[in-house]
Amino acid sequence: MMRMSSFVQRLGIECPLVQAPMAGATTPELVAAVSNAGGLGSLGAGYTEPQAILDQAARIRALTDRPFALNLFVLPDEVAPDPAAVTRARARLDALMEREGLSVRTSLPARWAPRFSEQFAALCEARPAVASFAFDLLAPTQMQELKRRGIYVIGTATTAAEARAWAERGADAVCVQGAEAGGHRGGFLHAGETPLIGLFALIPLAASAVAASGRDIPVIASGGIMDGAGMLAAEVLGAAASQLGTAFLACPESSAAEAWKHDLAAAEDHRVATIRSFSGRAARGLRNRYVEAMEGAVDELPAYPVLNALTAPLRRAAAAAGRADLLSEWCGQAAARVRPQPAAELVARLMHEYRLARRALAPH
Ligand SMILES: Cc1cc2nc3c(=O)[nH]c(=O)nc-3n(C[C@H](O)[C@H](O)[C@H](O)COP(=O)(O)O)c2cc1C
Incomplete structure (x- = not known):
């Protein structure tokens, strides 16, 4: 007290x-x-x-x-990723967006x-x-x-x-x-x-x-x-x-995003996991279609903030299309209690x- x-x-x-x-x-x-x-x-x-x-x-x-x-x-102010790792990550993300029917592709941002x-x-x-x-x-x-x-x-x-x-x-x-x-x-x-x-x-x-x-x-x-x-x-x-x-x-x-809000109430506790594949840094959120698709690739993906910047177009497009299954649906373990x-x-x-x-x- x-x-x-x-x-x-x-x-x-x-x-x-x-x-x-x-x-x-x-x-x-x-x-x-x-x-x-x-x-x-x-x-x-x-x-x-x-x-x-x-x-x-x-x-x-x-x-x-x-x-x-x-x-x-x-x-740190400066970030200097390995260019080859960036190219590989872009290819992987672009292929995923194509498979999922999203028309956007990754780009190199002016700053990470x-x-x-x-x-x-x-x-x-x-x-x-x-x-x-x-x-x-x-x-x-x-x-x-x-x-x-x-x-x-x-x-x-x-x-x-x-x-x-x-x-x-x-x-x-x-x-x-x-x-x-x-x-x-x-x-x-x-x-x-x-x-x-x-x-x-x-x-x-x-x-x-x-x-x-x-x-x-x-x-x-x-x-x-x-x-x-x-x-x-x-x-x-x-x-x-x-x-x-x-x-x-x-x-x-x-x-x-509305689709993310909607998924919170239905979040099963065992599906709320620690995820690296959206940003390159561990974060807790819902295991969804994107997370499962990237599972085998996590160790090859660049670290934060590089991967976060590379996945931004995908996340924006997914939000606009109401595709929560491709969004970084961050939430805590008790999300279903929202x-x-x-x-x-x-x-x-x-x-x-x-x-x-x-x-x-x-x-x-
Ligand atoms: C969507 C989301 C974004 C977050 N962004 C930040 C952030 O920008 N800065 C920060 O210090 N913590 C951030 N956190 C962590 C929170 O500060 C806090 O630790 C967390 O929400 C507590 O767990 P709970 O979500 O179960 O309440 C974020 C959490 C969520 C759910």
Whole structure:
């Protein structure tokens, strides 16, 4: 309870609830609706060019005067893939699109991804109350720059060691991403591995690791939480707040393709898997026709962000054609529990459930 109130009070929000940043699915309308309802809305800007980050932050500000978060993927500015691997991947993807009757083909983009240093400069200029990061640690100078501007920093960790690394780097809070979590794995320390620690194990492990660093910062729990009882469970284990992604994906304010939203409710838990073949980086989503078609080729495909850029035309065409079976349908393990409804209603419902669960546990 102490931990929860310190996070909520420090940020000036009302609920121990963070709507997860979801690059490609979060919109200014979703972020503002959650922040207006008392949670912390977050915009996933990892794929967004610097000017668009500024424009979207301005749009959020036009819709709410409450705190919100901007989120980026920490990546090197320069990417130099093996040209032969790119050619092979393009041939494979083009053949698949032809077989599936899609008329688009891959192309070489001007850049494989937006430059992180330029996105970071735009984030600093936009000056949100909160900035959150995944895929790597910030450099110490970048951390200082955010502190100088009074921006609250949340780092993403998938293991206890990563949680400690963020605490030592100066983060104000660490978001722990359990194995259940939808979307890309945010970790960075364990080269060649994809740690998949369940949230029940990870919250207490990360809380101890953070405490051992001498900086007792809040731990935010993410992965598979779909209701208020789950939020309370995370708090009982030591979390200060819960970060929910998939639960908000089916909201009308989310920009996930309609066919993807539709598939969430029917997602069988055993079909929600860790997938590399869309982006070159492990991410949790639905095993569909594309994933199965690429199964034998995964080890030959280029790494993130190269493969992500190469599959973009396919994913756009699939969304336009309503072909969810060829889309990156990111979602957490509990996707079938989505409750499609406006984001403000979902926040109110989550908080109602959370309070009921508290009362049920401690009736007097
Ligand atoms: C569609 C989707 C996109 C995501 N994109 C991001 C992102 O851009 N940045 C980030 O830090 N986390 C991202 N995540 C991970 C979330 O922050 C969070 O860990 C996850 O949603 C929690 O699990 P849940 O989906 O079961 O609630 C994404 C998750 C999903 C489902």
